[in-house]
Amino acid sequence: MAxxxxxxxxxxxxxxxxxxxxxxxxxxxxxxxxxxxxDIIVILEGRDYEEILNTVLTxxxxxxxxxxTTTNLVAE
Numbered sequence: 001m002a003x004x005x006x007x008x009x010x011x012x013x014x015x016x017x018x019x020x021x022x023x024x025x026x027x028x029x030x031x032x033x034x035x036x037x038x039d040i041i042v043i044l045e046g047r048d049y050e051e052i053l054n055t056v057l058t059x060x061x062x063x064x065x066x067x068x069t070t071t072n073l074v075a076e
Contacts, residue, residue: 002049006042006060007070014065015039021063027055038070049073 010018015033019040022031029043042060046052056071 002046002052003074004044004046004049004052004056005072005074006040006044006056007038007072008040008042008060008066009037009068010039011065011067018063018065022060025055025059027052 008018008022019031019033022028022040022042025044027044027046029045031040031042033039034041044052044055044060046055052071052073056069060066060069
């Protein structure tokens with residue numbers, strides 16, 4: 001099992017809408033609105049890192065209102 005933390009920035013006022021869409025994606029274990037540089041922190045799990053990358057590229061980044069993602073793969 002592979003795991004990643006996604007740091008997500010949204011367009012102003014779109015945080016809750018983006019969070020709702022993220023929670024519909026297979027593998028998303030949590031999506032929390034946060035303060036600071038990022039708007040949302042996501043825990044994403046997949047069969048392997050290739051599956052995580054595919055999910056980020058094809059599903060996460062296609063969400064309207066999302067402006068930037070940073071993917072942090074868990075090393076251990």
